[in-house]
Amino acid sequence: MYGAKSSSRSTGLFLTLCAAMLLLAMLSQQSWAAGPRGAAKSALAPLEQAMTTTAAQAQRVALIFGDVSALRAENARLRAADEQQRRQIVELQAAAKENAQLRQALDFQKASGHRLVAADVIGAGPDALTRTMEIDRGTADGVKPGMVVVTGAGLLGRVREVGPHAANVQTLADPESRANVYLSKSGLQGTVTGGPTALALDVQHAVGVTAADGDWVLTSGVGGSYPRGLVVGEIASITHRDTSTSDLAEVAWVNEPTSVSFVLVITDFTPS
Amino acid sequence: MRRIAALGVILALALVQVTWAPRLSIAGAFPNLVLVAVVGITWMQGVRAGLVWACIGGVLLDLTASGPIGPHALALLTTAYATSLWARNLERPNALHAALTACMGTVAYSVTLVLTDGLLGMPAMDAAAVARLTIAAAIYNAVLAPFAIELMRRLRALVRDAPQPT
Numbered sequence: 001m002y003g004a005k006s007s008s009r010s011t012g013l014f015l016t017l018c019a020a021m022l023l024l025a026m027l028s029q030q031s032w033a034a035g036p037r038g039a040a041k042s043a044l045a046p047l048e049q050a051m052t053t054t055a056a057q058a059q060r061v062a063l064i065f066g067d068v069s070a071l072r073a074e075n076a077r078l079r080a081a082d083e084q085q086r087r088q089i090v091e092l093q094a095a096a097k098e099n100a101q102l103r104q105a106l107d108f109q110k111a112s113g114h115r116l117v118a119a120d121v122i123g124a125g126p127d128a129l130t131r132t133m134e135i136d137r138g139t140a141d142g143v144k145p146g147m148v149v150v151t152g153a154g155l156l157g158r159v160r161e162v163g164p165h166a167a168n169v170q171t172l173a174d175p176e177s178r179a180n181v182y183l184s185k186s187g188l189q190g191t192v193t194g195g196p197t198a199l200a201l202d203v204q205h206a207v208g209v210t211a212a213d214g215d216w217v218l219t220s221g222v223g224g225s226y227p228r229g230l231v232v233g234e235i236a237s238i239t240h241r242d243t244s245t246s247d248l249a250e251v252a253w254v255n256e257p258t259s260v261s262f263v264l265v266i267t268d269f270t271p272s
Numbered sequence: 273m274r275r276i277a278a279l280g281v282i283l284a285l286a287l288v289q290v291t292w293a294p295r296l297s298i299a300g301a302f303p304n305l306v307l308v309a310v311v312g313i314t315w316m317q318g319v320r321a322g323l324v325w326a327c328i329g330g331v332l333l334d335l336t337a338s339g340p341i342g343p344h345a346l347a348l349l350t351t352a353y354a355t356s357l358w359a360r361n362l363e364r365p366n367a368l369h370a371a372l373t374a375c376m377g378t379v380a381y382s383v384t385l386v387l388t389d390g391l392l393g394m395p396a397m398d399a400a401a402v403a404r405l406t407i408a409a410a411i412y413n414a415v416l417a418p419f420a421i422e423l424m425r426r427l428r429a430l431v432r433d434a435p436q437p438t
Contacts, residue, residue: 007360010319014353017327018346022388025342029392041335044287048336051291059295123290126333126344128301128405129385129397134290134336160338168338175397195401258294 034145034161042138042163048123049136056261104152114227115268116150117141121261122166131174131194133157135263138165148266154231154254155179155219156263158271167265171257172199172232180223181232184216192217192232192251199233199251210247211238217251224272274431282325285309286332301408306333307381308413310348311355311374312421315365316428319356326352340392347384351377367418374417378410 028037119141123134137143139162147159149169157171170177177194183203188211190203203211215235221228231254238249285305293302306329314322330345337344355373362369382405386396396402 010323010353010356013320013323014349017323017349021327021330021342021346021349022391023342025340025346025388025392028342029340037341040341044332044335047283047287048291051287055292055295058292123287123336124294126286126290126306126337127304127381127385128297128409129382129402130337132338170338176395195398258297 038138038161038163040163041161041168042166045122045134045136045138045163045166048134048166049120052120052122114266116264117143117267119143119167119263119265121263124257131171131177131257132160133169133171133257133260135167135169135265136165137265138163138167140164142267143167143265144267146271148226148230148269148271150230150264150266151255151260151262152264154233155226156255156257156260158225159265169263172253172255173257179226179232180220181217182220183211183235184218186211186215189220189222190217190246190249198236199253201235201249201251203238203247203249205245205247210240211235211249213238226271227266227269278325279328282306282309282329283332286329286336289333290336298412299408300405301412303412303416304378304381304409305416306330307348307351307377308374308416308420309424310352311370311377311413311417312424314352314355315359315370315373315421316424319352319359322352322356323349339389339394343385343388343392346388347381350380350384354380365421370418370421371414375410375414378413379406382406382409 027033117137119135119137121133122136125132135143135149143159143162145159145162149156149158155172157169157174157177159167160170161168172179172192172194174194177192179192180189181192181201182189186206186209188203188206188209190201190211193200193202201217213235217232217235219226219228219230219232233251233253236250236252238247240247289303289305293305296302310322310326310329313325326348327345330348331341333344333348334341355377358369358373358376359365365373382402386402390396397405
C-alpha cells in the first residue's frame with residue numbers, strides 16, 4: 001500500500017509532530033504559561049456545559065423509556081399507566097435528588113462556616129487514566145488554584161487550574177492526590193492517596209490502638225493542604241502489617257465522581 | 273468546507289467524550305471516541321491524515337484535561353502511527369482488523385500517556401491499575417471501532433456522491 005519513500009516520510013512527520021507536541025507540553029507546563037493555558041481551556045467550557053445539560057436531559061428521557069420497558073416486562077397491569085404521570089414522577093424524582101443535594105450542600109455551608117462558591121460540574125477527564133473534572137466557575141467568581149472542593153457529602157478534591165469562567169478540579173481519585181487524615185474512632189493518623197477504584201490509606205501504627213473497618217476518615221489539617229474535619233470516607237477493608245510501621249486500608253469514598261453534578265469551592269481557606 | 277466539517281465532528285467527539293461517555297463507564301473505563309475516530313481516519317485516509325487529526329483531536333482533549341497541553345496529542349499520534357503500521361499491507365480492513373487496531377491503538381495510547389506524564393514529572397498511577405483500565409478501555413474501543421469505521425465509510429460515500437456546487 002505504501003512505498004518505502006512514503007513510509008519514511010510518514011515516519012518523519014510522526015517524529016516531527018511528536019517532538020512538537022512534547023515541546024508544547026513542556027512549554028505549557030511552565031508557571032508563566034498557566035494564565036494562557038487556563039484561558040485556552042476555558043474556551044471549551046461553554047460547549048462542555050451545553051453538552052452536559054443536553055446529556056442530563058437525554059438521561060431523563062432514557063430513564064422514562066427504560067422505566068416503561070421494565071414495567072411492560074414485569075407487570076401487564078402497569079402497561080396502562082399514564083405516560084404523563086410517569087414522566088412527572090421521573091422528573092419529580094430527579095428534582096428531589098437535586099433538592100437533596102442542594103439541601104445537603106446548604107447544610108454543609110451552614111455547618112462548616114466557610115465561605116463557599118457553588119459550581120456545576122460540566123465535564124470529566126478525557127479518559128479513565130485522568131481523574132479530573134471541569135466546573136463552571138473560574139477567576140471571575142473568585143476561584144483560585146489550590147482551593148478545596150467539596151460536596152455536601154465531603155471532600156472531593158482541589159482546584160488545579162483556573163480560567164476566567166471555568167476551573168479544573170483534581171479529584172481525590174487522581175494518583176497525584178494526597179490528603180493527611182485521621183480516623184474518627186481510633187484517632188490514628190494517615191495519608192490517603194488516589195486510586196482508580198478506591199482510595200488507598202496508609203495508617204500509622206500506635207501502641208494499643210488499631211484501625212478497623214467502618215472507621216470514618218476525616219482530614220486532619222496536618223500539612224495545611226486541607227482544613228481539618230472534612231469527611232473523606234469510611235474504611236472498607238484493612239490489611240494489618242506487623243512488619244511495617246503502617247497498615248494499608250481501602251477507603252470507600254463518600255463521593256462518586258461520575259454522579260456528582262454540583263460542588264462547592266471553599267474560597268476562604270488558603271492551603272499552606 | 274469538508275475540513276471545517278471534519279473539525280466540527282472531532283470537536284463534537286471530544287466534547288461527547290468528556291461529558292457523555294463517562295456515564296457509559298464499565299470497569300472504570302469508558303469509550304475513547306477521538307481515538308476510535310483517529311483509527312478510522314488512518315484506515316480510510318492514510319497515515320498522514322491520521323497523524324494530523326490525532327494532533328488536532330489530542331489538543332482538544334488536552335484542553336479538557338488538567339495539566340500541560342500535548343500529552344493526549346502525543347498519545348493519539350502513537351495510536352495513528354501504530355495503526356498505519358498495521359494498515360500498510362492491507363487495502364481495506366474487515367471488522368476484525370478494525371477491532372484489533374483499536375485495541376492495539378488503545379494500548380499504545382495508554383503507554384504513551386503514562387510515559388509522557390513520567391517525562392513531564394507528573395506522578396503516575398499504579399501499574400496494575402493502569403493495566404486493568406487499559407485492557408477495559410481497549411476492549412471497549414475494539415467493540416466500537418468496526419461500527420465507527422463503517423459509519424465513517426458510509427458518511428464519506430455520502431459526501432462523495434453529493435452534488436457539487438457549480
